[in-house]
Amino acid sequence: MKKFFRISLISFKALLGWLDPKLYVIYKIVDPALQMIFYTLLIQFVYKSQDITPWILGNAFLLCTKNAVFAVGTMLRNDRDQGTLQLIIASPANKLYVYIARVFFNVLDASLTVVIGLVIGVIFFGLDFTGINILLFTLSILTAMVGGMGIGLVLGSIALVMREIHLFLNVANMMLYILTGASFSRERLPSAMYFLSNIIPLTRSIDASRIIMEKGNLSTALQLLGVDLAIGSIYILIGFTLYGYFEYKARVSATLEAY
Amino acid sequence: MRNNIKVIIASCILQMKQSFSRSMFKFCIIAYPILAAITFYFIYMGETDENIISYVFLGTAITSMWSSISFSSAGDIDRERFMGALEVIFCAPTKFRIIMLGKVIGNTILGVCSMVVSFLVVTLLFKTKFTIEHPILFSISMLVGIVSFIFIAMLLSGLLAISRNTRVLMNCIDYPVFILCGAFFPIEVLPIWIRPLAYVLSPTYVLKLARMSIAGIDLYSNYNKHFGGLIIVTVIYIFGYLKFYNIIDIKARKEATLEVI
Numbered sequence: 236m237k238k239f240f241r242i243s244l245i246s247f248k249a250l251l252g253w254l255d256p257k258l259y260v261i262y263k264i265v266d267p268a269l270q271m272i273f274y275t276l277l278i279q280f281v282y283k284s285q286d287i288t289p290w291i292l293g294n295a296f297l298l299c300t301k302n303a304v305f306a307v308g309t310m311l312r313n314d315r316d317q318g319t320l321q322l323i324i325a326s327p328a329n330k331l332y333v334y335i336a337r338v339f340f341n342v343l344d345a346s347l348t349v350v351i352g353l354v355i356g357v358i359f360f361g362l363d364f365t366g367i368n369i370l371l372f373t374l375s376i377l378t379a380m381v382g383g384m385g386i387g388l389v390l391g392s393i394a395l396v397m398r399e400i401h402l403f404l405n406v407a408n409m410m411l412y413i414l415t416g417a418s419f420s421r422e423r424l425p426s427a428m429y430f431l432s433n434i435i436p437l438t439r440s441i442d443a444s445r446i447i448m449e450k451g452n453l454s455t456a457l458q459l460l461g462v463d464l465a466i467g468s469i470y471i472l473i474g475f476t477l478y479g480y481f482e483y484k485a486r487v488s489a490t491l492e493a494y
Numbered sequence: 495m496r497n498n499i500k501v502i503i504a505s506c507i508l509q510m511k512q513s514f515s516r517s518m519f520k521f522c523i524i525a526y527p528i529l530a531a532i533t534f535y536f537i538y539m540g541e542t543d544e545n546i547i548s549y550v551f552l553g554t555a556i557t558s559m560w561s562s563i564s565f566s567s568a569g570d571i572d573r574e575r576f577m578g579a580l581e582v583i584f585c586a587p588t589k590f591r592i593i594m595l596g597k598v599i600g601n602t603i604l605g606v607c608s609m610v611v612s613f614l615v616v617t618l619l620f621k622t623k624f625t626i627e628h629p630i631l632f633s634i635s636m637l638v639g640i641v642s643f644i645f646i647a648m649l650l651s652g653l654l655a656i657s658r659n660t661r662v663l664m665n666c667i668d669y670p671v672f673i674l675c676g677a678f679f680p681i682e683v684l685p686i687w688i689r690p691l692a693y694v695l696s697p698t699y700v701l702k703l704a705r706m707s708i709a710g711i712d713l714y715s716n717y718n719k720h721f722g723g724l725i726i727v728t729v730i731y732i733f734g735y736l737k738f739y740n741i742i743d744i745k746a747r748k749e750a751t752l753e754v755i
């Protein structure tokens with residue numbers, strides 16, 4: 236377990252090694268705060284008198300995409316760029332173990348970003364947490380973040396064989412805004428997109444957090460979180476399988492360092 | 495003058511080729527207008543065509559043009575530095591700012607394509623009726639707006655060239671502009687104390703002028719006021735850009751830190 240945390244911490248520090256604390260604050264606090272303010276003002280204008288709490292929650296949860304898509308999504312590719320991918324592949328360590336350890340701190344970091352978004356909601360837009368089940372709400376954030384990291388790992392594995400990496404990750408990021416129904420009801424989506432929205436993580440965690448905020452049926456919320464956790468875990472496994480497949484292909488054709 | 499124009503054209507053509515080969519730029523001019531229009535259309539679904547044109551089409555068009563011009567131009571000096579070409583451009587017989595102007599114009603030409611993509615998405619995909627009440631005024635305001643975007647991009651590229659952390663700062667300038675300029679909602683929803691800041695940015699005027707030209711102008715004095723505002727801020731950007739490029743020039747020669755500023 237000690238090794239797990241060591242790998243996790245070193246990997247997280249390496250990922251943000253290019254930033255100084257001042258820039259970390261700009262990137263992880265100021266920018267998410269502005270993003271929250273932008274979407275909430277927009278929703279407040281469009282939905283007028285309606286209760287905008289569900290949409291504030293949706294947008295706060297989606298702040299995790301900075302970690303999921305852009306940090307975890309580029310992790311493996313950065314390994315290759317920095318020449319460490321071959322060392323990881325050649326090492327005798329359990330790859331799945333290393334793989335999961337490396338996203339662990341991102342789950343915590345992304346959760347912190349979501350909390351920042353929620354604080355903005357409380358300060359500027361009257362988001363009210365009085366009387367809600369905080370424990371379950373925290374669980375919904377963590378479940379969403381695990382799902383987000385699952386998406387990140389799938390994207391990260393695919394990014395290994397993509398040339399247009401920025402195009403791919405940014406499109407994936409924007410697709411999450413459309414499919415998760417963070418800012419509008421998913422019922423507005425066409426049927427094919429609605430189907431897609433059901434098979435991605437995050438969607439149900441956002442729904443569950445809305446139920447918890449409305450002080451609705453907590454067992455329904457728990458059920459949604461359970462399904463989302465299962466989908467998130469499937470995504471992590473898909474990501475790992477893809478990584479294994481690309482590693483195999485790279486070994487066969489000796490193209491591990493090629494891009 | 496003739497030589498400067500030749501340099502601007504050559505720099506512009508080269509920049510367009512380089513920009514289009516970058517995946518982030520492809521995202522800015524092709525994918526972003528499509529995906530942003532879809533996202534904001536779903537948020538505005540059920541609203542009037544006028545609101546969809548005003549906020550979904552114009553919001554997406556202006557912000558994607560803004561992103562492709564300013565975002566890309568702001569990073570150009572950083573990219574040149576990274577490729578080791580900055581000192582070559584800097585020491586060329588033609589002034590550094592002239593070469594950079596060509597680059598920004600190149601980004602602008604491609605940026606206009608993003609506006610066309612937004613228009614196609616809103617009209618073809620969402621079948622929104624699109625009519626412009628004052629097409630000539632619309633064209634004039636867009637043309638002046640584009641010129642203004644060129645100079646604000648030049649100003650930004652100068653500003654960000656002084657920082658080592660250009661990439662992070664570049665990524666953080668989008669939302670403040672989206673909020674302050676009223677791209678997707680009117681600036682009247684902002685607190686009064688923050689609104690003066692909106693009038694420092696040219697996209698605010700461009701959006702107001704474009705909305706008036708599309709929906710119809712009730713008060714021409716209002717249109718003229720915003721048009722005058724756009725001209726004034728553009729002139730300020732021009733002075734700012736000349737000043738900043740002068741500072742870079744002196745700083746780079748004095749401290750010999752062109753590659754590590």
